[in-house]
Every structure is written in C-alpha cells, then in structure tokens.
Amino acid sequence: MAASIQAKCSRLICSARRWSGGQRRLLVTSSGKAPKGEKASGGGGFPFRPRPLPLLLVTGGGYYGYQHYKKREDGAPPALATPAQVALYRSFPTRLLSRAWGRVNQVELPTWLRKPVYSLYIWTFGVNMQEAAVEDLSHYRNLGEFFRRRLKESARPLCSASCLVCPADGKIVHLGRVLASEVEQVKGVTYSLEHFLGPRGEGASPADSPEATPPSFRAGLLSSPDNHLFHVVVYLAPGDYHRFHSPADWTVDLRRHFPGSLMSVSPGVAGRVKELFCLNERVALSGRWRHGFFSFTAVGATNVGSIRVYFDQELQTNAARDKEGKFHDLRYAAAATAGEGGSARGGVALHRGEAVGEFNLGSTVVVLFEAPRDFAFSVKPGQTVKVGEGLGGL
Structure with a gap:
C-alpha cells in the first residue's frame, strides 16, 4: 500500500516538472530571452517585457476617458475646439470624400443586393418605410434614390x-x-x-x-x-x-x-x-x-x-x-x-x-x-x- 502511494506521488512530481519546464520554455519564447541565471531552455521570470509606450497610451487614454466621463456626469458643457483643432479638422479632405460618396450613391445596385443593403440602413437608423410613397426596396436603383425617396401625401399633413x-x-x-x-x-x-x-x-x-x-x-x-x-x-x-x-x-x-x-x-x-x-x-x-x-x-x-x-x-x-x-x-x-x-x-x-x-x-x-x-x-x-x-x- 505504501509502495503504491509512493509510486503515484513520483508520477505526479514528474508530471509537474514536465509542465513547469514547458511553461518556462513558453515564457522564454514570448519574451525573446531567458531569465537571468538560466539557459534559454528553462528557468522562470516575468512573462512579459514592460513596454513603456503602450503602457503610457493605455493609462493616458484611461485617464482622459475618466475625465471626459466625469465632466459629463457633472453636466459641464464640452470645451470649445481651439483654432488649431478646427484648422486640423478643416484640413481633412471632406469635400473630396463627399464628392466620392456622391458618385458611390449613383452606382446602380443589382436587384438582388438592394433589399439587403437598404434593410441594413433601415435597421441601423430606424427608417420608417411605411411612410414612403414606394415601399418596395427593389424599386430604388441606387443609394441616392433611396436617400431622397418621396413620402405618401398623407404622411406629412x-x-x-x-x-x-x-x-x-x-x-x-x-x-x-x-x-x-x-x-x-x-x-x-x-x-x-x-x-x-x-x-x-x-x-x-x-x-x-x-x-x-x-x-x-x-x-x-x-x-x-x-x-x-x-x-x-x-x-x-x-x-x-x-x-x-x-x-x-x-x-x-x-x-x-x-x-x-x-x-x-x-x-x-x-x-x-x-x-x-x-x-x-x-x-x-x-x-x-x-x-x-x-x-x-x-x-x-x-x-x-x-x-x-x-x-x-x-x-x-x-x-x-x-x-x-x-x-x-x-x-x-x-x-x-x-x-x-x-x-x-x-x-x-x-x-x-x-x-x-x-x-x-x-x-x-x-x-x-x-x-x-x-x-x-x-x-x-x-x-x-x-x-x-x-x-x-x-
């Protein structure tokens, strides 16, 4: 009986050693080098190398988000954008993008694709198609026609x-x-x-x-x-x-x-x-x-x-x-x-x-x-x- 218990304990110790060795190899692989005082094939150590920039971004972003949330909780209005921020925003090519979007709106969609595309838009923005003069989604050849759809005469008294x-x-x-x-x-x-x-x-x-x-x-x-x-x-x-x-x-x-x-x-x-x-x-x-x-x-x-x-x-x-x-x-x-x-x-x-x-x-x-x-x-x-x-x- 004692010999049986001793044999089981020996097997458990061997399994634990094999698992520990595998974990050490995994840590060495993820960190790129072995911990101090050990060969690359084993040893222990901190599983990740500290990265200052990601850490700074995460903590800074968290702090900014907290401050923004606190202001909203306190009911304080958001601060006006500075002239530099407005100038940066205006430098974005929004006019060019809007012209490109206008051309996309005029592209005729295949009949089989119209209902899925328009249905997604309807679901996303809560469009009430029961007010539309034409409720059949396949009637609208492109996004532009769908956006500018007419309403029933009785819809807006x-x-x-x-x-x-x-x-x-x-x-x-x-x-x-x-x-x-x-x-x-x-x-x-x-x-x-x-x-x-x-x-x-x-x-x-x-x-x-x-x-x-x-x-x-x-x-x-x-x-x-x-x-x-x-x-x-x-x-x-x-x-x-x-x-x-x-x-x-x-x-x-x-x-x-x-x-x-x-x-x-x-x-x-x-x-x-x-x-x-x-x-x-x-x-x-x-x-x-x-x-x-x-x-x-x-x-x-x-x-x-x-x-x-x-x-x-x-x-x-x-x-x-x-x-x-x-x-x-x-x-x-x-x-x-x-x-x-x-x-x-x-x-x-x-x-x-x-x-x-x-x-x-x-x-x-x-x-x-x-x-x-x-x-x-x-x-x-x-x-x-x-x-x-x-x-x-x-």
Missing part, C-alpha cells in the same frame, strides 16, 4: 393653426430671438449673423465688404422697428426624410451659395466648433413674407456636399472649382425679367409645405425670419419634429 411650419424632419437644435449680431447654433455657441448671410451688397467676398456694426446689420434686415428677428435650427439625422419644404408662404428674391468646408453638423460637433454654420458650405435663400424679412438656409455637412434646390437648375454645390471665402449670387427677380428662368416676376413664390429641395444625406436647415413681438414658438429645443408640424404663431 400641414398644421392649419400655425403660420410657420417645420421645413424638415429632424430635431430642434436651437430657437429663439436674435438679439444682436451673434446667433446661437446651439446653446452657448454662436455664429456671426453677417458672416452667415453675407453682406447686404452683391457679388463681393465677405472679407472685402465694409464691416457693419452688429446692431446696424440686424436692424437693416427688419422692415419695422416694432418687429423682432427670430431663428430656428433643425438637424436632420441620416435616418430622417432628406427633402426640405417651405416653412411659410413667402417669396424668394436671392439665392446666395457659399462654398466652404463640409464638417459634421451633428449637435455634438456644433457644440464645440464656433461659427460652424459659417465655415460649412451652404445655400441661403432670402426674401420676404407677410411680416417682412425671411430666409431659409440649407447647410452642407460631411458626405452632404450635394444640396439641390428644385427651382434653381443653375445651382451646383461642392464643385472642385469653387473656392472658400467667396460666394455666388443669383437674383431670381432679375433672372425672370431677363427671361432666364421660370420664376415669376418679382421672385419665386413658395407655398407653405411645398417641396423646395433635398440633401444627399442628413444635414441642417436654419430659418431666420422677421415677425411681430408677440410671435411665440410652440416647440422647444431637443424636440423631434416632422415636416408640416407647427413651429409657432401669433
């Missing part, structure tokens, strides 16, 4: 009680009165009203125009000193309906196209980049409605270099020849008088809820308008809205 309706599906980012020359793109982050709309003269660079004092530019937009200037910003996410509509009955006199960057306009980026809407490419339509000044601006974004306005066949955005810092004007009243377009004399008349144009993907629209002092918004920031819903009234 107009609010009859409001003189101003929502121009696009999306989320209200900011709204309110414009008190001076600085307008809030999100709460606490502003952009220049004059830089956004451009000088009141025609055909010059914003940098070459004489600077107006902030009160004079804002006051120059108002037809009556008893009125106020209001604004509303709507952000369209990638899963939203990508066409935009007229928010009121008004007449467009001027189209002003500003070539520019194509940075993201998501609320997170808008909260960090000051003057984001002035830096990005945009198409500003300006005119008048029954209360005075009225403007509607479609702001481009990454992969949204293509902004189309249905009644303006001359407009071409994100063109390689365009240079930032300049803008291009077209007065519809002058074009109609000269017989260059289908516009009615005196500008282009738009009706409330009428389709005006489309984005290639989600982006942002900004409505600036003059109204009596007692105008009040019926929506609030952060609220999800759809085309035709009331934004406010008198």
